[in-house]
Structures are given as C-alpha cells and as structure tokens.
Amino acid sequence: MRLLNCVVTLFLCGPVLCGPAEAGLRCGAARVDITPPPGTPMAGYYFERGAEGTHDSLYASVLVLDDGQTRAACVMLDLIATTAPMVQAARERIEQTCGIPAGNVLIAATHSHTGPMLASSNRRSNDFGASHPLAVRFMDELPDRIAQAVSDALAAAVDVQAAWAVGRCEGIAFNRRFHMRDGSVGWNPGKLNPQIVREAGPVDTDLPIVEFQNPDGRPVSLLMSYAIHLDTVGGPLFSSDVPHTVRSLLTAARGESLIPLYATGACGDVNHIDVRSSLPQKGHGEAARIGTRLAAAALAACDNLRPVEDPRLRVARRTVELPLPEIAPEAAAAARETIERNSAPGAARPSFLELVKAYQTIDVVEREGRPWEVEVQVIAMGRDVAVVSLPGEIFVELGITIRRGSPFACTAIAELANGSVGYVPNRVAYPQGNYEVVSARVAEGSGERLVDAALEMLRELYVAP
Template structure:
C-alpha cells in the first residue's frame, strides 16, 4: 500500500506541497531543542532496568526544514534509542497544524544512543524491565511537542540556501559484530583477542555521507550519515554518545550556529568493538574518540563537496507488510516462564538469550498472526540527494544494496526512522542464527522486501 506526501493528487514530481507557495530557489532552516530526560527516567538499551542519575551531555531534537517552489519537507534527528509509529504519527500531526508541513513529508529518526530515555510502546521487554512507568510516560507524552517545536523553529529560520554533498571513508571505528568461529558457528560479540575467531561474517559500510546546507554564506546544517551502533557509554549518565563530540567538533570549526544531524546508517550487525585490539573500548572517552575521528573525516571530505543539482523536493512512502517468524508451543511456554520469573524476581534470573527469545516470542504472539506493517520513506532533493528512511535495526548489507542500486549521487540510508520493527537480518543470517536473529520480530526475507521497496521508490522519484 503506497502513500504520497499529501492526500491531494500528486504532481508529476511527487512534490510535497505546503499551503503557501514562496519564491523559487532552495531555502533551508535548522534548529535544535533540548530533550534531556529528568533524573529517575527509565533508560533504554539493555535487558535490565536503569534510571537516569545525572547528565553528561544534553540530548536534542535536531530539525532541518527544506523548501523549494512551495514544496517542503522536514528531517529530524533524535538523541534517543528508537522511534515508534505512535510518536511519529503525533509529530506529523503537530507539524501539519503548525508550521503547515505535510505530515507525510516529515522524516523522524533516532540516533540509537543507549544512554537515553525509554521510548514507550516498544513491546513486552520494556513493559517487564523498563523501570517506573510514571516518569517514562510523562517524558514520552511531552516528547512529540518538543520535536514539533524544533521543526517550527527550523521553519522560522528558513533562508535562501546552497546545498553541497561529499562522501568520505572511515574504517577504524566500525566493525561487523558477527564472526565465523573455528567450530563452524556464528559468534556475536565473541570478545577481544578471541583465538577462536576466523573472520567477520559480514561487511561494514565505511562511507561517511555529509550533506551541507549553507545560508548567508555560513554553514547552517549538515546531515552526517554513518553506520555504527551507539553503545559506547553505558551506565546511568544521560549522553548522546558519539554525536555529542561530533557536533561539538564540527561547530568549533564551522561556527557555533551549525546544526549537525547525525543519521545512523544500517548498522544492525555493526558496532564499535575491534576484536583485534586488546584495549577497552567503553565509556565517554571512546565515544569522544569516535566522534573526533568521524568529524575529522567529514571535514577532510569538505573540499571535495560538490553542489547538489537543482530540482524539486519530493517524497513518498510505502507500507510494506512483513511476515512474522515462527513461534512454536515450546517457545511460547518458555517465554511465559521467563516473563513470570522476571516479574516475581526469582533467582537466578533467566539468561540473556533466554530473555531475548522470550520477549521476541511474546511480541510475535501478541500480533495474533497479523503481518508487521513497516514504513519505507524516501525524500529527494533534486537529482543528487535522497534520504531513505527504514524502520528498524537493519543489517548493513541491506543498506549497501539500497545505496549501490540508487540512481542518486548521494543516498543516505537512515535506520530507526518513522518507527521500528526491531532487528532486520539478511536471509543468510537467519540460517546462521545468534542474537539478532533470535531477537527479530519479522520473518526471513523481510529485509529484502524493504530493500525492494526502497529501490523501487528511489527509481520512481529520480525519474520525476
């Protein structure tokens, strides 16, 4: 089922029209609004409850609004672990009302920091271990309004703009976390200097996409697209992880007014752990190291940035219905037992993989056989730049397939956007097993279905 960016009849360009047309030429505006949770708010990312104790660095909703020939779109980056359809639907409703940007032309993506608040409505795991419900519900109730405020401020900042884009490479801070082991199995995070590791079971995506927007001869915003899990910090201090240092470094060089939108690429099976390096890679220090290296590559590639070609803003989205994985009676019984033990506090607690399987099974059973609805969205700017929004933790090879087949010069594959269906492995990975496959709430072939939809939409928008 395909949706356009407006309920009105689409023009030939699939543009996203707004109520009031303005003069020709690209305009852009950017803004950021603080979304730091208060102390005591449950934190997301792990299979145990944590509450925020203090703040290392603030979290933000960063918004970029684009306008050309009356067509508008908004792109939002959130320093949170994920997005949900409920959250995104409410944000779209609010920005449709004010400043009048069609809700279907709004892309909302999470950076996937593991030191931010729980985003409610994600499933059985958060219901069981998410921590006190009151603070989480209060935070989540206020979040759509804060995001909409960022969009309104960005819209108010609209000014004539020039867009340019560059692509660099950074191979030292991202690693596939699945490995072929000597016993023939696939290991997941098998540990540093593990002698049983043979080789990685998949690639990384080393490309660093940087799309710059300049207003008044000053950089106003940059979208940085790179694929790596943001799980450096841990603990109970709120932090944006890598994007904190990335944003600070770029602002130090390009001006304090620069708004950096970090947009995570397809990194469902990619993290920051170099198993061949024995040193610890955890904490704010490692997040800062990664942020500095990524900022350096963004700046290194800047002289090679080429102006983006003129053309309309256009977009579309499609709902892809994904199959469910099989859950048999034995898995159902194990899942119910695990949930009961966690609820009662029975010791010893269920093992990690037992919890992973249990909460996956309970979420799948709750659907009562109904397919998972996953939104794929594409927003394009002229003939050179396109954003592909994917709703989940997408394996890197799927993102690479989208980018390699795209007719656009710069295609930013953005995961955890407009909702999340959880992990989305490749077909091959389903046969290999381990954590991401055990956790996946969608069945084999789902990732390839998302890729096909994205490729089809990219071709359609490029032709218009």
C-alpha cells in the first residue's frame, strides 16, 4: 500500500497539458481479454506444460491514431511472440472492418513466458504443445479478437493532445552475457559466480513514453517501451508478468479511463537477474517489485511531458532479407536423434545447449536455403515521436544503435513485432557463442541489416524543423 501511495502521489503532482487538443489528431484505446482456458499449453521453455489457471488476465491492448489523413494502430499482446500468419490475418480483418490500412497496423508481443503456446507448423513448436486443440483454437480466434479491440478503440476515439518524455529506470535490467575467467562468454552464469569477470554487453535504461490526453486533460492512453526480458514469474498460471503491475499502477495513478500499452524494447541479451545479489528473483512478488519500479519511473517522466508539435502521422515499412546460418543438410539427422533422445525412456539426456542446437538445426535445414523475409516498420508523429517494430528477440546493442541514430527526440522500440525469427544477436556476439547465438535462425550481420532499415526509414519520415 505504501508503494501504491507513493505512485499515486506522483500522479497528483503530474502536469496537465494546457491548451486545446491538436487540430485533427484523434486517439482511441481499448483492450480485450485474450486469456485461454486452463489446460492450454504454455509457452516459454523447452518442455510442454499445461496452464492450471490464471494469476492475472492476458490482454490485447490497442491504441488507434487518426490525424484526418492517416490512420494507424498499435497492438500489444501479452504473448511470447507474434507469428507472421497471425499478424497477416489480423491486419486483413482490421482493414476490412475498420478501414485502417493493413500496413499501418503494428502488432507486437510483450514476450511473457507465462502465456499460451502459439500454434504453428514449426517443428520446434509442435513438440511443445502447439498442435493441442486449445492452442489451435486460441490462434484461430486471436485475429478476430484483435480486430474487435481495434474497432472498440476506433469507436472510442476523441480529440487529443499528444505529449512525450524519455524517462529512466536503473537497477532492474541486467545484461545476461558475461566475460568469464576462462576466456569464454557465459549466459546466465549464476548468482555470485566467482568466475565472472564483467558483463559482455550494456543495458538500455531509457524509458520512452507517449501520452494522449483528451481536451479535459484526462489521459486516454499511454505507450511506453522498456528493454527487459519478461521471464520473471514462471509456474503454471497465466500471467502477463511485469506489465500486470505496471499497467495497474499507471491506471490507478493516471485515471481509470487510461489504457496503457507496454512494449518490450530490444532485450535479447537482457533480463532481470542481478548476479551480484544472492537474493532469489523469481515469482509474482519479484514481478510486482520490478513493475512498481517501472511504473514509478514512468510517472516521474510524466512530470516532464512535452507536447508533440505538428503530430502528423507517417508510416513506413520495409521487407528485409535475412540470410540463414550455414548448416549442412546432413546435420538434420543428428539433430532429430538428439531430440528423440531427450524424451526416450532410459536414454542419456542431451545438454540444454545440445537440445537448443538440435531445434535450431532442423528449423534452418527445413528452409532449404530460403532466407527469411521479415518486416521492419516505423510509425512517426512530426519530428518528436517514432515507434520502431523489430521482428525478433533483438540484442540490446542493436536497439541502442537505432535509438541513438534516430533523428526523433523520442524513439520507442517494440520487438517481437509483425512476426518473429527468434534471437537476433549483434555481430560481436556470434564468435562468442552461447545460448542466443546457438539458438539464432539468422546469420551473422542480420541484426545490422535490421538496424540499417530502421534508420533509413526514420530519416525518411523525419520532418526537419
């Protein structure tokens, strides 16, 4: 209660933007409950597990913008990822029912590890419950649920004033790759491990925020982005993880009419584990602690909101070709043997990295040399705000490069958006190896291709003063 009182106090001190709403800019927000029933297989790990219930509901949260010339929508899903077929189906329904061009719709996942498994034809997914009837039904129904949320948001649209801020939240996110004393680069090497020398990469402590207030000064929606892996909770109950607390506190502080959107920034190599501390960091209490810190930082940033000048909407997207890592076709047989050995009674179990490599090998070989075609998208307002979508678990170094190179004052990143190719490390990480690199379905240099595409579009969309 003390923490909540502190957060609410921040709101009471926060500013209300003065003056009329920007001419022509309208905003609507809505959310729909997408929580599957108990028994639905859960995503997040290399084994199948069924949900036993729900700790907190999973949502599709939607923000719709309309400047009189252009309409755009942002959708944030409390899911492990997005798939290209699901995104395409949802976009088509949104265009048909709401009149928003499919290419102007951004659909991203928060990367909750306590959401449902996503039904897919992918071999890796089918091994962990994605062919289960409840998982298939969930994915079949999801596009319509998303379209309904967008329709509800559009119907609720009002004139608004847009404003932005870039806050800061330190001490909750940590790079999970480390230089070790033996010269290797470790991944999650354990708390108080004496073999750790130093972190192998940075974190991004910036907290971009965009808020939309109606003519009475009441917030309609708030979009925020932060780079931290959402694998805090664990267990057999559906949960959105950290965003549950963040959104609850933002709504309590900024008004019950507020619908917050939580985007996960580039955090492929970043999580919440502080290896310098011996304290346990798992469960709903830890998620609430981190979420409270993030909500407080967001509300503090709201004390310094700046109006968006000339908030005309502009949207661009680009298809980027990402090459496959080099894997011999004959390696697939050995990979399948490894997977079979993992579940065979009495057989010696492969190591975790051997299993990860086996699934990666099968996925890559089955593409028969066809590179990935993925989408990078930018939604921009004036010269102040831009939201960049990236199609995977993007290393934080790549996200920092985009944000620092962007000409926009407030650049937010939403990873796992409009489909996903899994982990996308930066060039430096590939020779270092370990989990994210072993798991990567894309070749070295793919992350830099995404960065180049994002920066090109940001520069094209920027309105010079």
